[in-house]
Amino acid sequence: GAVVSQHPSRVICKSGTSVKIECRSLDFQATTMFWYRQFPKKSLMLMATSNEGSKATYEQGVEKDKFLINHASLTLSTLTVTSAHPEDSSFYICSAPGPPRPYGYTFGSGTRLTVV
Amino acid sequence: GQNIDQPTEMTATEGAIVQINCTYQTSGFNGLFWYQQHAGEAPTFLSYNVLDGLEEKGRFSSFLSRSKGYSYLLLKELQMKDSASYLCAVRLDNYGQNFVFGPGTRLSVLP
Numbered sequence: 001g002a003v004v005s006q007h008p009s010r011v012i013c014k015s016g017t018s019v020k021i022e023c024r025s026l027d028f029q030a031t032t033m034f035w036y037r038q039f040p041k042k043s044l045m046l047m048a049t050s051n052e053g054s055k056a057t058y059e060q061g062v063e064k065d066k067f068l069i070n071h072a073s074l075t076l077s078t079l080t081v082t083s084a085h086p087e088d089s090s091f092y093i094c095s096a097p098g099p100p101r102p103y104g105y106t107f108g109s110g111t112r113l114t115v116v
Numbered sequence: 117g118q119n120i121d122q123p124t125e126m127t128a129t130e131g132a133i134v135q136i137n138c139t140y141q142t143s144g145f146n147g148l149f150w151y152q153q154h155a156g157e158a159p160t161f162l163s164y165n166v167l168d169g170l171e172e173k174g175r176f177s178s179f180l181s182r183s184k185g186y187s188y189l190l191l192k193e194l195q196m197k198d199s200a201s202y203l204c205a206v207r208l209d210n211y212g213q214n215f216v217f218g219p220g221t222r223l224s225v226l227p
Contacts, residue, residue: 107159
């Protein structure tokens, strides 16, 4: 079946540093990748949508300069959290419309970011 | 705007049956999905409904009424491993790229 590989699964970083999260579609082409953020005991909150070859679309209230998204190829999308602060600590998940259809999304395994 | 409602928490006993409800009011509708998510993990697909009626898949069944904007997930013969969050999600358009997730229901299965 379709797989989206997301890494790192866990990362701890110091305040002020940047962290890059990668999502790769392993056996299908993902022209679109969705990036979600999830706070403890809360549902998924869509942050942005990346499209291969064009600029990402950010949801209202999401700082595009803080959460840099790049969709370098049909199989790779990255989210970089710049100048991280403790309030950026969260669970980040990517997902792509992937086979088998019509079952919606194929999710990455998630990244637990802790900023200290 | 988009609105999806689910109960926040539910508790049930091992071996029992539980029904998790989801109501939605969205600008579009092209299918309703149920996902299971264990703490710290990514959601996994459970079921999909696009037409009214019941879809059965082993211990899990999902029902949809489009006229009522209502769905439920039915879990039978509950097991401890079913303790998780259950997310209801509506796909908004035909392109399959625009989803709205509900807040999720945390189910605790007790022995």
